[in-house]
Amino acid sequence: MKICILGAGALGCTIGATLSDAGHDTWLLNRSAAHVEAMNRDGLNVHDERGERRVKVQASTDPAEIGPVDLLVVLVKSFHTAEAMAGAMALVGPHTLVLSLQNGLGHEDILADAVGRSQVLAGKTYVGGVLLAPGCIRSGVTGKHTYIGELDGTLTPRVQAIANAFNAAGLATTVSDSILGTMWDKLLINVATGALTGITRLTYGQLYSEPLLKATALAAVEEAIAVATVAGVRLGLTHADATWNLASQGLPASFKTSMLQSLEKGSVTEIEFINGAVVRWGQRHGVPTPVNATLVACMKGIERAMADHPQEEANA
CATH class of the missing domain: 3.40.50.720 (NAD(P)-binding Rossmann-like Domain)
Known part of the structure; x- marks a missing residue:
């Protein structure tokens, strides 16, 4: 092939x-x-x-x-x-x-x-x-x-x-x-870890050792599951804890999410297609998504700072 x-x-x-x-x-x-x-x-x-x-x-x-x-x-x-x-x-x-x-x-x-x-x-x-x-x-x-x-x-x-x-x-x-459900399952993984590692600049090992960050990740995933459920999406992942655990399986403590890697290269991120997608679907189906909206806002703020002060962000 x-x-x-x-x-x-x-x-x-x-x-x-x-x-x-x-x-x-x-x-x-x-x-x-x-x-x-x-x-x-x-x-x-x-x-x-x-x-x-x-x-x-x-x-x-x-x-x-x-x-x-x-x-x-x-x-x-x-x-x-x-x-x-x-x-x-x-x-x-x-x-x-x-x-x-x-x-x-x-x-x-x-x-x-x-x-x-x-x-x-x-x-x-x-x-x-x-x-x-x-x-x-x-x-x-x-x-x-x-x-x-x-x-x-x-x-x-x-x-x-x-x-x-x-x-x-x-x-x-x-x-x-049911590829839409499968895509939502992967979206949940990214919702759990991507924005949080981008905002904090932490590797997986660091992220998974901070209980406060785990609580925020679970809240974001729970919002996304609620949105998908109301939208009629057939999910394979239906519990936030299972999503959180699956996200780290088989990856080393030094692993960095693609969102963090983008920021480290001085690039904008895919936040609008991940947590932002949860927010948009939530608005469409009348499901509140305050945690995801906050994560999107924080990431957009980081991108703005990076654009305004590229050298400072590169050295951060």
Whole structure:
């Protein structure tokens, strides 16, 4: 299977390295020339529970160099989805399937506008990754599950074939007949940890050792569960404690959420697509979400300070 990871940062490289190791014709597409050059020159340096190793990968900054693929896995930041797809149409042929494994809600509609709804699949992954340096990642694959599915919930041979390929490569993957519920399940994980680590700048080990932060995380998740329940979403996770515990499984104490990693790189975050999505759905269905609204406000304040004083934030 010819596969391209659109947005091969920390998570994309983790998935891409696993698929490359399994023998798939896998391409890692990233805008950073330094990152791409390092991977092509030295291989991708992977740190995981097995130690440190180098994985031979194919990396590029140019979609035209890669050409049409069988599967395009979209992992760009939420706010870059439309722009990234507009620049990546050289990867899309008439039979290309486009699979979003992004955080938050709404990407599937943006992708459908770009390539047609019939070519779009949705999914969520609990695999973790941290970009340590150009061409170097910390990978968290063991014990972390990925869920994919058709937008209408039907169980088709094409989505099962992708799941089979991922499973054979070592990416534990299940086909979901309720991908919206699956997406909400992953949203709950991000609601529990993303904004709090961004605001506090704490790693997972630090976050999980602070009882006051746990209480805030549980309150945010409880709001999100209430919203999803009223909206009629079929959740797999129905208890905040279970969500909190699941969020940390298989990840080291040094792990940093993607939201914290974004801030450390001086980038805006996906807060509007995560806690912000809970707030918007809550408004739509008449469910109060004060904790999530507060987390969104705090993160937007940090982003504003970062924009106004970029050097100070970079040194924080």
